[in-house]
Amino acid sequence: xxxxxxxxxxxxxxxxxxxxxxxxxxxxxxxxxxxxxxxxxxxxxxxxxxxxxxxxxxxxxxxxxxxxxxxxxxxxxxxxxxxxxxxxxxxxxxxxxxxxxxxxxxxxxxxxxxxxxxxxxxxxxxxxxxxxxxxxxxxxxxxxxxxxxxxxxxxxxxxxxxxxxxxxxxxxxxxxxxxxxxxxxxxxxxxxxxxxxxxxxxxxxxxxxxxxxxxxxxxxxxxxxxxxxxxxxxxxxxxxxxxxxxxxxxxxxxxxxxxxxxxxxxxxxxxxxxxxxxxxxxxxxxxxxxxxxxxxxxxxxxxx
Amino acid sequence: xxxxxxxxxxxxxxxxxxxxxxxxxxxxxxxxxxxxxxxxxxxxxxxxxxxxxxxxxxxxxxxxxxxxxxxxxxxxxxxxxxxxxxxxxxxxxxxxxxxxxxxxxxxxxxxxxxxxxxxxxxxxxxxxxxxxxxxxxxxxxxxxxxxxxxxxxxxxxxxxxxxxxxxxxxxxxxxxxxxxxxxxxxxxxxxxxxxxxxxxxxxxxxxxxxxxxxxxxxxxxxxxxxxxxxxxxxxxxxxxxxxxxxxxxxxxxxxxxxxxxxxxxxxxxxxxxxxxxxxxxxxxxxxxxxxxxxxxxxxxxxxxxxxxxxxxxxxxxxxxxxxxxxxxxxxxxxxxxxxxxxxxxxxxxxxxxxxxxxxxxxxxxxxxxxxxxxxxxxxxxxxxxxxxxxxxxxxxxxxxxxxxxxxxxxxxxxxxxxxxxxxxxxxxxxxxxxxxxxxxxxxxxxxxxxxxxxxxxxx
Numbered sequence: 001x002x003x004x005x006x007x008x009x010x011x012x013x014x015x016x017x018x019x020x021x022x023x024x025x026x027x028x029x030x031x032x033x034x035x036x037x038x039x040x041x042x043x044x045x046x047x048x049x050x051x052x053x054x055x056x057x058x059x060x061x062x063x064x065x066x067x068x069x070x071x072x073x074x075x076x077x078x079x080x081x082x083x084x085x086x087x088x089x090x091x092x093x094x095x096x097x098x099x100x101x102x103x104x105x106x107x108x109x110x111x112x113x114x115x116x117x118x119x120x121x122x123x124x125x126x127x128x129x130x131x132x133x134x135x136x137x138x139x140x141x142x143x144x145x146x147x148x149x150x151x152x153x154x155x156x157x158x159x160x161x162x163x164x165x166x167x168x169x170x171x172x173x174x175x176x177x178x179x180x181x182x183x184x185x186x187x188x189x190x191x192x193x194x195x196x197x198x199x200x201x202x203x204x205x206x207x208x209x210x211x212x213x214x215x216x217x218x219x220x221x222x223x224x225x226x227x228x229x230x231x232x233x234x235x236x237x238x239x240x241x242x243x244x245x246x247x248x249x250x251x252x253x254x255x256x257x258x259x260x261x262x263x264x265x266x267x268x269x270x271x272x273x274x275x276x277x278x279x280x281x282x283x284x285x286x287x288x289x290x291x292x293x294x295x296x297x298x299x300x301x302x303x304x
Numbered sequence: 305x306x307x308x309x310x311x312x313x314x315x316x317x318x319x320x321x322x323x324x325x326x327x328x329x330x331x332x333x334x335x336x337x338x339x340x341x342x343x344x345x346x347x348x349x350x351x352x353x354x355x356x357x358x359x360x361x362x363x364x365x366x367x368x369x370x371x372x373x374x375x376x377x378x379x380x381x382x383x384x385x386x387x388x389x390x391x392x393x394x395x396x397x398x399x400x401x402x403x404x405x406x407x408x409x410x411x412x413x414x415x416x417x418x419x420x421x422x423x424x425x426x427x428x429x430x431x432x433x434x435x436x437x438x439x440x441x442x443x444x445x446x447x448x449x450x451x452x453x454x455x456x457x458x459x460x461x462x463x464x465x466x467x468x469x470x471x472x473x474x475x476x477x478x479x480x481x482x483x484x485x486x487x488x489x490x491x492x493x494x495x496x497x498x499x500x501x502x503x504x505x506x507x508x509x510x511x512x513x514x515x516x517x518x519x520x521x522x523x524x525x526x527x528x529x530x531x532x533x534x535x536x537x538x539x540x541x542x543x544x545x546x547x548x549x550x551x552x553x554x555x556x557x558x559x560x561x562x563x564x565x566x567x568x569x570x571x572x573x574x575x576x577x578x579x580x581x582x583x584x585x586x587x588x589x590x591x592x593x594x595x596x597x598x599x600x601x602x603x604x605x606x607x608x609x610x611x612x613x614x615x616x617x618x619x620x621x622x623x624x625x626x627x628x629x630x631x632x633x634x635x636x637x638x639x640x641x642x643x644x645x646x647x648x649x650x651x652x653x654x655x656x657x658x659x660x661x662x663x664x665x666x667x668x669x670x671x672x673x674x675x676x677x678x679x680x681x682x683x684x685x686x687x688x689x690x691x692x693x694x695x696x697x698x699x700x701x702x703x704x705x706x707x708x709x710x711x712x713x714x715x716x717x718x719x720x721x722x723x724x725x726x727x728x729x730x731x732x733x734x735x736x737x738x739x740x741x742x743x744x745x746x747x748x749x750x751x752x753x754x755x756x757x758x759x760x761x762x763x
Contacts, residue, residue, distance in 0.1 A: 231559040241618040266565035275528035275555035
């Protein structure tokens with residue numbers, strides 16, 4: 001298959017990562033902490049979605065909405081319980097707390113949810129576009145026939161919807177503008193009368209909603225298990241840092257760079273190295289940070 | 305204006321909450337032994353308590369001077385990628401323990417099984433094995449996977465406790481383990497024995513069957529862990545030696561959300577069939593991607609994938625796919641099955657009868673040795689499994705024969721359990737084909753046929 005098909009696969013993978021990475025990077029930019037427990041937020045979202053799909057009547061989108069609402073509630077409850085009380089201790093204690101919380105949540109999910117993977121019951125349709133002509137450049141075919149599945153379209157469509165909604169939120173609403181203000185300078189935002197705790201809470205809810213959505217989308221493609229989110233946290237973290245930590249637009253860009261590098265490296269690395277596609281993504285991350293330490297989007301990298 | 309301090313919380317209260325949460329979380333990591341992961345149908349007479357309490361009286365004395373209790377340790381996959389296989393393995397071990405105790409126990413002692421979860425993680429396996437030997441006083445270990453044994457090889461040799469395991473298929477063990485044909489001399493011994501046929505044997509059977517079916521060119525997609533690589537290497541050693549060729553091999557990371565790129569690369573090559581060697585969850589993702597992409601061609605699955613869940617999730621495109629698994633029909637399979645079914649309702653898989661065999665043959669080694677020390681067990685595993693003695697199919701028969709002064713040879717449920725000098729066993733290979741209702745056993749490749757492809761002394 002050609003490069004075009006690999007790009008489609010990369011876009012799908014990047015979309016999963018991007019939705020989650022936006023939530024992750026908003027927490028970083030506004031709450032000023034790296035939340036290593038964020039993978040477990042995805043897992044909880046996947047479990048809530050799975051339970052909703054089996055308990056509630058209606059199609060899968062009902063379960064998705066339930067997962068998003070549940071994710072938001074879980075996120076604010078966890079934040080109020082574990083992070084808000086130590087808001088002023090600095091990023092390192094919050095980072096360590098998030099690592100501990102992540103371990104605790106993962107094992108709690110494993111104990112309560114059991115060891116077996118669970119699967120969403122979905123039907124997938126495949127759409128083929130075989131009429132696209134080949135365009136060979138050396139050994140690489142740039143075009144060629146491609147296919148997309150209904151799952152691919154849903155994932156990419158969900159990501160686009162999230163991007164539009166986040167852009168509208170950040171540029172058209174008071175809460176979003178306050179979030180950006182806090183991301184730039186929290187003290188100044190407070191001087192201007194912004195209720196910073198309310199904004200923090202809003203960010204936690206928003207990050208939880210996005211985690212719920214990303215968790216269900218990942219679980220539909222793979223399965224629902226205690227490791228559903230944890231297995232992707234490094235990619236999410238990398239996307240956020242690659243794009244410029246704290247910047248939602250940068251996280252989107254970083255996620256697609258990582259998704260496309262994962263796809264293309266699997267396709268074009270030598271046979272003996274195809275298992276190292278993640279390593280290729282991280283090599284790109286290191287290379288970008290060496291050249292531009294603030295990440296692609298150029299947002300200031302905060303101390304952590 | 306909002307305050308800088310968003311909520312005052314007493315420092316001591318915060319530390320209490322965080323510390324308490326940390327302990328609660330870590331307790332999940334550390335586990336509470338078998339009980340914590342219970343519900344697998346395997347907590348019968350094998351005393352799945354995993355709390356170490358069973359060993360307290362292990363050095364006590366019975367009326368005839370022997371121990372009151374003998375402990376076997378079972379590292380298990382109660383969580384992790386292979387947890388779906390553990391219920392059958394646990395139930396078989398528990399059934400064996402119950403049967404042995406009903407027959408009077410080894411040396412008249414109560415046999416106790418302590419099971420602890422490793423999640424098939426080598427570091428956790430090292431900790432668990434140490435706990436079983438040091439804290440629980442296990443005289444033998446009746447578990448451990450390839451992925452655990454291979455990186456822990458030197459550690460297990462230093463431990464000098466026999467590991468008689470139903471799990472590992474790794475080719476790494478083909479020439480490692482066993483008593484080297486000199487049971488009385490432990491100086492050249494390696495302390496690992498396996499009661500399941502190695503990958504070399506059943507992948508050899510799979511390769512032979514593939515060639516017989518006319519699949520002369522192959523594509524391969526496998527995970528990047530030791531177990532998956534070993535499976536493929538074992539397959540290829542027979543496949544290529546007998547004229548088969550590999551058109552493309554793609555190695556993938558496990559746990560990915562999509563394998564479409566790997567599949568598109570693989571299916572760019574021309575081949576008759578493709579071999580999939582991945583753990584179940586990743587394989588379901590990959591095979592679902594394969595089905596969605598409409599790639600077609602004949603799938604050949606690794607042994608762990610012959611599960612109903614794989615067909616359920618991938619769908620009808622998988623019908624016709626086949627997998628070669630270690631045969632389940634050793635000489636005493638029927639005896640095993642009747643006792644096993646009384647123990648619970650866990651599904652029998654390819655590692656279930658070997659689990660029964662591991663406990664049986666180890667208990668017989670103790671009975672023959674007259675003592676329950678690790679070295680005595682190591683010295684006697686060979687003599688009770690091979691040779692010309694009275695054939696026995698259970699511990700009860702073996703105990704009686706040994707009491708009559710006879711030598712014995714144990715005939716197992718999965719295989720005849722004739723340990724080779726490297727502690728391996730030969731057995732038949734079962735070919736199971738995916739159909740509407742599940743995997744159906746369609747062909748059996750006899751052990752003798754497979755043995756032709758394995759060089760003498762190389763297994």
